Amino acid sequence: MTSLMKKMALAATVALTPLLAAGTVAAEGEKYVLVSHAPDSDSWWNTIKNGIALAGEQMGVDVEYRNPPTGDIADMARIIEQAAASGPNGIITTLADFDVLKGPIMNAVDQGIDVIIMNTGTPDQAREVGALMYVGQPEYDAGYAAGLRAKSEGVTKFLCVNHAIQQPTVGERCRGYADGLGVDLGDAMMDSGVDPSEIKNKVLAYLSANPDVDGILTLGPVSADPTIAALEENGMSGAIHFGTFDLGEEIVKAIKGGVINWGIDQQPFLQAYLPVVVMTNYHRYGVLPGNNINSGPGFVTADGLGLIEQYAGEYR
Amino acid sequence: MSDATTSGVDERIKQQSRLRRALIRPELGGICGTIIVFLLFLLFASDSGMFAAQGIMNWSIVSAQFMIIAVGACLLMIAGEFDLSVGSMIGFAGMMIAVFGVVLAWPMWIAILITFALCLALGALNGWIVIKTGLPSFIVTLAFLFILRGFTIYIPQTIERKTIIGGIRDAAEGDWLAPFFGAKIGQPIFQWLGDIGVIETFQRGTRAGQPVIEGIPMLVVWALLLIIVGHLLLTRTRFGNWIFASGGDAEAARNSGVPVNKVKISMFMFTAFCATVFAVCQVMEFGSAGADRGLLKEFEAIIAVVIGGALLTGGYGSVIGAALGALIFGVVQQGLFFAGVESSLFRVFLGLILLGAVILNTYIRRIITGER
Numbered sequence: 001m002t003s004l005m006k007k008m009a010l011a012a013t014v015a016l017t018p019l020l021a022a023g024t025v026a027a028e029g030e031k032y033v034l035v036s037h038a039p040d041s042d043s044w045w046n047t048i049k050n051g052i053a054l055a056g057e058q059m060g061v062d063v064e065y066r067n068p069p070t071g072d073i074a075d076m077a078r079i080i081e082q083a084a085a086s087g088p089n090g091i092i093t094t095l096a097d098f099d100v101l102k103g104p105i106m107n108a109v110d111q112g113i114d115v116i117i118m119n120t121g122t123p124d125q126a127r128e129v130g131a132l133m134y135v136g137q138p139e140y141d142a143g144y145a146a147g148l149r150a151k152s153e154g155v156t157k158f159l160c161v162n163h164a165i166q167q168p169t170v171g172e173r174c175r176g177y178a179d180g181l182g183v184d185l186g187d188a189m190m191d192s193g194v195d196p197s198e199i200k201n202k203v204l205a206y207l208s209a210n211p212d213v214d215g216i217l218t219l220g221p222v223s224a225d226p227t228i229a230a231l232e233e234n235g236m237s238g239a240i241h242f243g244t245f246d247l248g249e250e251i252v253k254a255i256k257g258g259v260i261n262w263g264i265d266q267q268p269f270l271q272a273y274l275p276v277v278v279m280t281n282y283h284r285y286g287v288l289p290g291n292n293i294n295s296g297p298g299f300v301t302a303d304g305l306g307l308i309e310q311y312a313g314e315y316r
Numbered sequence: 317m318s319d320a321t322t323s324g325v326d327e328r329i330k331q332q333s334r335l336r337r338a339l340i341r342p343e344l345g346g347i348c349g350t351i352i353v354f355l356l357f358l359l360f361a362s363d364s365g366m367f368a369a370q371g372i373m374n375w376s377i378v379s380a381q382f383m384i385i386a387v388g389a390c391l392l393m394i395a396g397e398f399d400l401s402v403g404s405m406i407g408f409a410g411m412m413i414a415v416f417g418v419v420l421a422w423p424m425w426i427a428i429l430i431t432f433a434l435c436l437a438l439g440a441l442n443g444w445i446v447i448k449t450g451l452p453s454f455i456v457t458l459a460f461l462f463i464l465r466g467f468t469i470y471i472p473q474t475i476e477r478k479t480i481i482g483g484i485r486d487a488a489e490g491d492w493l494a495p496f497f498g499a500k501i502g503q504p505i506f507q508w509l510g511d512i513g514v515i516e517t518f519q520r521g522t523r524a525g526q527p528v529i530e531g532i533p534m535l536v537v538w539a540l541l542l543i544i545v546g547h548l549l550l551t552r553t554r555f556g557n558w559i560f561a562s563g564g565d566a567e568a569a570r571n572s573g574v575p576v577n578k579v580k581i582s583m584f585m586f587t588a589f590c591a592t593v594f595a596v597c598q599v600m601e602f603g604s605a606g607a608d609r610g611l612l613k614e615f616e617a618i619i620a621v622v623i624g625g626a627l628l629t630g631g632y633g634s635v636i637g638a639a640l641g642a643l644i645f646g647v648v649q650q651g652l653f654f655a656g657v658e659s660s661l662f663r664v665f666l667g668l669i670l671l672g673a674v675i676l677n678t679y680i681r682r683i684i685t686g687e688r
Contacts, residue, residue: 072609078374086366099485111528
């Protein structure tokens with residue numbers, strides 16, 4: 001009985017030791033934690049991970065990436081509280097739900113930890129929680145710009161494939177797009193879920209039920225990749241106007257192949273990389289840029305895809 | 317129960333040694349696991365702030381969340397049934413509070429009471445369908461997992477055109493019932509601790525000088541309350557025996573006069589009650605209800621219960637064990653962050669701990685009870 005217990009304890013210790021030890025080795029320099037709202041399944045955030053890793057390496061600081069496994073924002077609040085309790089020099093976080101995250105972020109700021117808001121949220125909200133700055137792409141404005149451009153390219157009725165219906169900020173892109181087009185959003189925003197084959201079939205069903213739709217907007221690789229497959233299957237590839245947010249390997253291929261007219265790059269790499277650089281310099285030399293940083297929007301078309309293609313999904 | 321299955325005339329009145337009786341408890345595995353986990357983190361993460369006041373509060377709150385849903389899941393599992401709709405129920409209950417209290421602007425106490433009534437009714441419906449159809453509760457509650465989640469997204473999307481409804485904190489201002497879920501207690505003690513320098517204080521901002529821990533959230537109080545009530549109910553009352561009997565062998569229990577259907581339905585309702593307590597505490601603390609709240613929480617509850625030594629087949633388990641399972645779960649989840657382990661490895665550890673705990677529990681039970 002006792003020997004069994006000892007064995008179990010020993011086995012657990014042996015199994016845990018290398019990983020725990022690797023994490024606690026104190027590196028030279030400051031420590032920064034990036035907290036995102038993305039569930040594990042969202043591949044887009046890989047670029048963010050690579051971005052902070054590279055910045056950490058170049059600046060000689062310790063960086064960590066944290067996220068709620070299921071994307072539950074209430075869990076994210078606990079992670080921010082945890083990050084604050086572990087006493088880092090700075091926290092870089094998204095502001096996916098202002099009501100929920102306001103408290104934990106303000107507590108961290110009051111505790112003496114510097115905060116930069118990245119990706120999700122607005123410059124106003126960043127100021128209100130006492131963050132140093134906001135680095136990202138204002139969502140509604142980006143959607144509006146996309147809508148204006150789509151209108152000039154002849155889109156009149158559209159479908160917006162939303163794979164993250166629970167995040168209101170992402171839905172703002174659809175609303176901005178509709179306003180840019182000058183049409184009512186109505187039921188054009190589809191709650192697609194995140195399962196690829198489910199998304200594909202929902203898009204196929206919607207397009208056959210609404211033959212007058214002449215434009216599609218997807219909100220990221222999660223919804224874009226299955227939509228590309230759907231268009232290939234029903235023969236509408238290249239025939240229907242197709243714009244998307246964010247880049248990924250499949251999206252770049254589709255832009256090159258003429259299936260997607262343009263992708264809106266918010267350059268997530270910069271959203272992760274710049275806050276680390278900004279904060280490190282702030283903590284070492286006391287210098288701080290005087291404004292927020294807009295990492296996007298930038299329209300990526302078939303022209304000049306070289307570097308983008310090479311680094312899609314890694315740094316782009 | 318395991319003892320009843322082996323034949324022997326004097327089995328039930330046979331003298332047992334005190335040591336044997338101490339060891340035969342279902343929560344033994346949970347106790348061992350808790351000690352191991354704390355020792356490991358004391359060893360590897362003691363300098364990371366995990367065992368400073370703020371760190372302790374962090375993993376305590378996370379553990380308390382798990383405990384609240386684990387107590388319900390534990391009693392239901394001992395009664396021989398599952399509830400996979402717990403996570404969706406959490407999201408649904410939170411959203412209902414927001415709809416009643418913010419969108420319809422009813423007084424918050426009415427919103428809370430109606431939400432409780434609605435969720436208890438849904439729990440009863442779950443149980444009633446399971447009893448009436450004889451289908452496995454696994455399937456019935458899986459259906460409710462989807463149904464409730466669907467409504468949680470559809471309702472706010474339809475009436476407010478968004479999936480997060482905020483403003484709950486403002487709506488609950490001055491309400492008499494809301495503080496029972498959202499308030500913090502013991503502020504003077506923590507202020508004093510902050511003043512004498514035992515815990516850290518805020519260094520800047522409007523709250524400079526106040527301690528970093530304001531008080532103990534009602535969430536933690538609810539968790540302890542539910543554990544105590546659940547434990548007493550299970551071990552000290554006739555109803556507790558009925559729960560064991562219903563889960564051990566429903567037919568035999570029925571034949572000896574136990575109202576099995578009533579017991580099972582009331583346990584489904586208790587699970588729904590726990591989920592609603594979780595949800596109300598959450599929306600009162602964070603001030604908003606979101607359609608994605610509570611995702612996968614049903615599995616976290618079941619994992620905590622299983623780590624705590626309950627049998628998936630019913631009829632065996634303990635509330636204290638489930639609470640310790642929840643504590644292990646919470647400490648490991650937050651502790652891995654403190655220890656700086658790559659966060660994608662969290663699931664690997666979770667799987668290993670689950671497997672380890674179940675193997676440990678099984679062996680202990682076999683060795684002690686002599687069961688094959």
